[in-house]
Amino acid sequence: MTAFFLIAQMAGAGFLALPRALADVGWLSVPMMIIFCVSVAFAGTRLGKSYVLLEERWPEEYKHGSRQPYMEIADKALGPVGRKVALWSVVLNLFGSTVVFIILISDMVYKMIWVAMDEEYVCGITKCHLILIVGACIIPLTWLGSPKDFWQASVLAVVSTAIAVIVIIVEIFSKPEQLPDNPPYPNPTVYSFSLGFGAILFAFGGASVFPTIQNDMADRTQFWKSVIAGFCGILSMYLPVGVVGYAMFGDTVQSNILLTVEMTVPVMVAVGLEIVNLLCTFMISINPVVQTVEEYLGVPSHFCWQRVVTRTLLVMLQMLIGTAIPSFGKILNLIGGSLITMCTFILPPLMYMKLIDDRSDPKWPVKTIPLWKRIYLVEIMIVGIVGGVCSTLTAAYDVILASFNDSCFTHFYNCPNPV
Template sequence: MGTQAPSNYDDSKIDTRTEEEKAIDAWLPITSSRNAKWWYSAFHNVTAMVGAGVLSLPYAMSELGWGPGVTVMVVSWIITLYTLWQMVEMHEMVPGKRFDRYHELGQHAFGEKLGLWIVVPQQLIVEVGVDIVYMVTGGKSLQKVHDLVCKQEDGCANIKLSYFIMIFASVHFVLSHLPNFNSISGVSLAAAVMSLSYSTIAWGASVKKGVQPNVDYGYKAHSTAGTVFDFLSGLGEVAFAYAGHNVVLEIQATIPSTPEKPSKVPMWRGVVVAYIVVALCYFPVAFIGYWMFGNAVEDNILISLNKPTWLIVMANMFVVVHVIGSYQIYAMPVFDMIETVLVKKLRFRPTWYLRFVTRNIYVAFTMFVGITFPFFGGLLGFFGGFAFAPTTYFLPCIMWLAIYKPRRWSLSWLANWICIIFGVLLMVLAPIGGLRSIIVQAKTYKFYN
């Protein structure tokens, strides 16, 4: 289901779909276009990975401390690169078949029904959760630009965050009607360039500002319980930053494939480039931001930086452009799931107005939730641990063990179990800190303020 046989395969043996099924697959967002190049993989993965999470990394470092913070950052980079390689390899492990969607791979590993129940809820939590957080991020960045350019002492009105989130959402009521991954490649490329730009500005402006007077690298919480909860929340924020796995198979599905030139070759090339960019963005921002501000750093590093004004305005606008692209990258698999259910299960006709209605409802939903619960740092910690850890850190390893069955105590077996243990600990511990952070902020929060 949802696969297209490469051009030189014997269709009579491989492709058993009816003409109606072929027409539906040609309409669905993930399988409608397969002409992407390797560099599409690079910038789609950068856009998916380097999002709002990078701006919270100095704050995560302040919650973790130097030793644990550097360790968790580096180990996460290595583990997630390894699990991403596994997913790229598993995309075409069955000759003549492509696992175009995360849940299709899950169904192959765990069975038709169980695979759906294991993968789909987690993937939806991640993708919808990211889009909600990006609504908040986009709105906050627009508000920051407004506040820097138009100050209240100059007679400018104080505009609610809710309105800025609505302004940000208005862009998606238009962009969400682009039909598939390849059609958003221009938006994604712009977003990838922006991510490198604002990350560079974030650490560059931090260096320019210098180490702050009386900088403190100790934990800011005054109680042991507070320190522990903050530490757990920091784990979730790091997990949130490494979230690209939830769309990697869908990105690979857009690359053409033949037995001589399987899609994993250009896909992996793009992934390696993307991960180099990820390292160039993440490590300087996290380490330099924490070094300069210590535990006084804000949960969004750009909020800690107010001068030079023009540079911070530009960085925040770069963030807005980037999260516009990131929102679309994470929304596309959700659109694919919704449209697959409506057309294949509920037998709706695949029409433009079906797409128009469903996608507008989705954008409106993420906008409403973002306006209602704009707890940026807490949301990162909660979603990061609860859903990102399984789909990013250890679900690919479990599928690898289930499918390939490596020999016990072999290097592959050990590596996968290490990733699984690390990921399970993240999944269990991180949401606790994130949830507490949301509760603490909610005590003083006024809805729709």
């Protein structure tokens, strides 16, 4: 079940943007995806072991779990400053990621309406309207408790994603007439490579939620097995859809592969399933954010009116951001290059090494890290820092342009063709 939660967390919007990411990076992105998958999985197992270390060293504090497990690991490993860095990184990462989900759901609903109805009727409602409608529909889903209270969401998310991947691949091969005659494969530029780097990071960027999911396990020492199973599952879906989408469409592929293929009945079904997937992933991803906010506001952990008000206001803020920058690809690239890099590539290896090297209490069993593992962890951090800085700067420039040119505040009643 934990592996299902991990797949659901990462596969929400990541696989939809992968073909575009491959087009931005070029064929080098295929080995890059595999390396990132292995590296993030390894860092994820170290994050899980860090949480187990907290249980072993401070059993009275953590034997019953924690509402902020990622931040607790950062606090014990890096002190109060590290806790604040982790807190802001995790909260902003998941908050921004769930904004992406709202925009993406709105995109796909708009495309389905456009295909199903005549243009004159569609023009009565725009994607900007749909962002507000989708956000309003999502609000009640956020009132649930922790992931263990909605484990069915993870199963639905994984099944929906697997079906969507199969439909996309079958549709591409069964409808060759929709493919470009000579798909372009231009060499990547520094600008495009940086954007693609951020999108690939986003596709594997679920580490900020890992401790929250691990927190609900009966035996948290087994988390590493769930990580291996989850990343094997995620790579088995990512590689086919990414490679096939880029190989067949080349540089003409859109930010969302589902909106690139012809909108046939099977694709419409896949879009519907992916909307279900994103709704389920939204529920999982927003949970650490709302729990953190509630912890600081003193909101009780049981269902109450304070929870309803707090979580409703948070989603309304997301709706406001979505209407300001209604391009999911641009926000995805920015989050992937900055916050996901911090939560997935930098903090987990650093926290694990600091905890293992901590000798402040002589009662603790002495633990060591083999040299090859330490070198690998340092390499993961270096790749994250260098790639993340380049990707963040490039994506931030894109977002700033979008906020002036594509904002719903200036185009709220426009009726653009989503194709």
